[in-house]
Amino acid sequence: MNIQDLKEILSKIDKTNINLNELIKVKSFISSIEKKLLLDNIINGCIETDENQIMKIDYFNKILVKDISIIANYTDLEFSDDDSIAEYDYLIQNGIFDYIIKNINEKEIEFINDLLYDELKQVLQIGNSIEGIIAKGLNKLIEKIPDEKGLNKMMSNMSKNLNKIKPENLNMMKELFSQNKVQNFMGGLSGDMVKNDERI
Numbered sequence: 039m040n041i042q043d044l045k046e047i048l049s050k051i052d053k054t055n056i057n058l059n060e061l062i063k064v065k066s067f068i069s070s071i072e073k074k075l076l077l078d079n080i081i082n083g084c085i086e087t088d089e090n091q092i093m094k095i096d097y098f099n100k101i102l103v104k105d106i107s108i109i110a111n112y113t114d115l116e117f118s119d120d121d122s123i124a125e126y127d128y129l130i131q132n133g134i135f136d137y138i139i140k141n142i143n144e145k146e147i148e149f150i151n152d153l154l155y156d157e158l159k160q161v162l163q164i165g166n167s168i169e170g171i172i173a174k175g176l177n178k179l180i181e182k183i184p185d186e187k188g189l190n191k192m193m194s195n196m197s198k199n200l201n202k203i204k205p206e207n208l209n210m211m212k213e214l215f216s217q218n219k220v221q222n223f224m225g226g227l228s229g230d231m232v233k234n235d236e237r238i
Contacts, residue, residue, distance in 0.1 A: 039061070039062070039114055039115055039116065040115075040116050040118065041115055041116065041117060041118070041125040041128065041129070042118060042121075042125070044061060044062070044115065044134075045128060047061065048061075048132070058134065058137050062113055062114065062115060062134070062137070062138070063113060063114040064112060064113050064137075064138055064141040064142060065111075065112045065113070065142070066141070066142060066143045066146070067143055067146055068111055068112060068146070072111055073146075073149070073150065073153075076107045076108070076111050076150065077150065077153055077154055077157060079103065079107050080100065080103050080104045080107055080154060081154070081157055081158060081161060083099055083100075083102075083103035084096050084097070084099040084100035084103055084158075085158070085161060085162075085165075087165075092166055093161065093162055093165035093166050094162075095158060095162070100158075102123075102126070104150075104154070105126065105130075105135065106122065106126055108138070108139070108142070108147075108150075109126070109129065109135065109138060112138065112142050112146075113138055115129075
């Protein structure tokens with residue numbers, strides 16, 4: 039059931055006679071695969087990386103994503119894409135979220151909380167280790183290195199730019215390069231000679 043539809047139904051019913059059991063289907067258990075996906079969703083939704091590549095937990099997002107994931111996985115309620123936070127607030131304010139939690143098997147919630155704690159602890163330990171920070175830095179550097187297509191484009195652009203150089207300028211560049219080469223060679227010889235003199 040869409041949460042907006044639930045709101046409309048509840049607005050027309052006398053609140054003293056509300057029977058949520060007739061309106062909302064709550065699962066006591068979900069499969070191991072569903073629990074795994076639920077946990078991955080929470081972890082991805084609350085881990086942040088700052089400008090120094092240090093990982094941290096956004097605890098507000100942790101609670102928000104966890105509660106919304108539990109509602110989505112353990113009930114037949116559906117959040118809208120545009121107004122999910124307001125719908126979540128509605129469920130909290132009207133005691134519907136408490137009703138859902140009370141109808142889920144206690145061991146399920148304990149399992150999710152325990153595993154979430156262990157997983158987040160491990161992610162932070164690995165991510166904030168020296169090795170983890172270096173690895174993230176290297177990955178960023180690797181991302182900036184052009185692929186084969188990018189290298190071919192660079193070479194093609196260089197070739198085009200070289201072709202644009204006028205022949206007379208190209209000859210002048212060759213002469214300058216030759217002169218620098220001779221000077222560097224002579225400078226290297228004289229440098230070696232001085233070193234040799236110093237040793238004597």
